[in-house]
Amino acid sequence: MKHFKFYDKQDVLSLTKIRRYETKLGERVQVSAGPHLLETTLQQSTAPFVLFGIPEDIGVKANMGIGGADSVWVPFLQSFLNIQSNDFLEGSNILLLGHFDFSDIESLIEQNAHDFDEKLEARRHAVNMIDDEVEQLVHMITQNKKIPVVIGGGHNNAYPCIKGAAKGFHKAGILPIAQINAINLDAHTDFRPMEGRHSGNGFTYAEADGYLEKYCVVGIHENYLPQNVWMDIVNNPFVDCITYEDIFVHEKRTFLQAIGHATGFTEDSLCGIEIDLDSVANVLSSASSPAGISIQHARQYINFTAADSKVAYLHICEGAAQLSNGRTSADTGKLISYLVSDFLKAKS
Numbered sequence: 001m002k003h004f005k006f007y008d009k010q011d012v013l014s015l016t017k018i019r020r021y022e023t024k025l026g027e028r029v030q031v032s033a034g035p036h037l038l039e040t041t042l043q044q045s046t047a048p049f050v051l052f053g054i055p056e057d058i059g060v061k062a063n064m065g066i067g068g069a070d071s072v073w074v075p076f077l078q079s080f081l082n083i084q085s086n087d088f089l090e091g092s093n094i095l096l097l098g099h100f101d102f103s104d105i106e107s108l109i110e111q112n113a114h115d116f117d118e119k120l121e122a123r124r125h126a127v128n129m130i131d132d133e134v135e136q137l138v139h140m141i142t143q144n145k146k147i148p149v150v151i152g153g154g155h156n157n158a159y160p161c162i163k164g165a166a167k168g169f170h171k172a173g174i175l176p177i178a179q180i181n182a183i184n185l186d187a188h189t190d191f192r193p194m195e196g197r198h199s200g201n202g203f204t205y206a207e208a209d210g211y212l213e214k215y216c217v218v219g220i221h222e223n224y225l226p227q228n229v230w231m232d233i234v235n236n237p238f239v240d241c242i243t244y245e246d247i248f249v250h251e252k253r254t255f256l257q258a259i260g261h262a263t264g265f266t267e268d269s270l271c272g273i274e275i276d277l278d279s280v281a282n283v284l285s286s287a288s289s290p291a292g293i294s295i296q297h298a299r300q301y302i303n304f305t306a307a308d309s310k311v312a313y314l315h316i317c318e319g320a321a322q323l324s325n326g327r328t329s330a331d332t333g334k335l336i337s338y339l340v341s342d343f344l345k346a347k348s
């Protein structure tokens with residue numbers, strides 16, 4: 001994990017606005033005992049939740065998407081650490097570990113790959129390196145029976161989250177085999193073919209490698225579902241989906257019924273909870289869209305899945321504060337901080 005930057009108390013407090021007579025989450029969260037003491041920290045910490053960031057957009061670019069998923073981690077922290085510590089959420093049950101910094105890999109690719117094809121190939125190759133480091137961290141966290149709360153980054157990181165959690169919880173004796181389920185609220189299935197690693201095929205690789213058993217994706221947009229992926233889903237009894245159109249256009253079932261279906265489909269094992277922020281209307285991301293669920297729906301999804309599933313991890317991804325095409329949003333970090341706090345409250 002040579003790309004991981006551990007935080008100390010000072011790092012956290014530098015982003016926390018201290019105010020007399022009030023206490024913020026930044027004053028209450030736990031931090032690591034030091035870069036070389038991760039195992040000891042995880043063994044000794046009383047916090048059941050371990051929060052870290054993967055501010056990278058290599059996976060999105062490797063999927064021919066618009067870069068910028070690396071820009072939301074700091075704005076998220078600035079919001080999250082300044083949430084009031086109170087009876088609703090106190091903060092000391094969170095261990096804030098730090099973030100991955102893969103910017104050296106991206107710089108190398110930019111400097112050395114000559115054209116579009118070479119860059120695409122290099123980025124798909126680089127995603128394997130990201131996979132390995134993220135998997136290692138998720139494995140260590142879950143092996144210590146803690147729940148990772150992961151802020152991306154591209155949706156490519158679903159793969160190392162699933163693989164790391166499956167292996168870690170198996171090693172901890174919680175799972176008989178290294179295999180978990182996953183629920184995903186997303187405009188896309190991210191079940192694209194195995195053409196090299198990128199943000200559009202994390203679940204395909206996880207399933208093919210045997211770490212993902214059942215996968216249910218809620219809210220996919222018919223307009224962005226490739227026919228070959230649709231056929232793969234229809235023919236796979238371990239994969240299920242409910243389209244955005246079936247919920248909000250044809251009204252075949254309500255949003256909460258769709259989530260209930262997803263938690264029911266995956267209830268036999270530990271389950272990774274995933275949300276791609278391109279599912280939320282007008283939130284800045286590579287695949288931003290004016291059509292999508294509301295922020296209220298996203299918060300309900302987090303609340304219900306956290307309460308109704310045996311959670312293996314939470315992964316919130318693809319949000320951006322600034323895209324490589326110049327678009328910006330000051331709100332994405334704050335939205336993510338609401339979703340993380342909703343999750344923590346639902347689990348308390």
Ligand SMILES: N=CN[C@@H](CCC(=O)O)C(=O)O
Nearest residue numbers: 065066155188199200286287
């Ligand atoms: N994780 C997102 N995957 C989508 C969106 C791609 C994009 O436009 O960035 C997909 O592969 O279709």
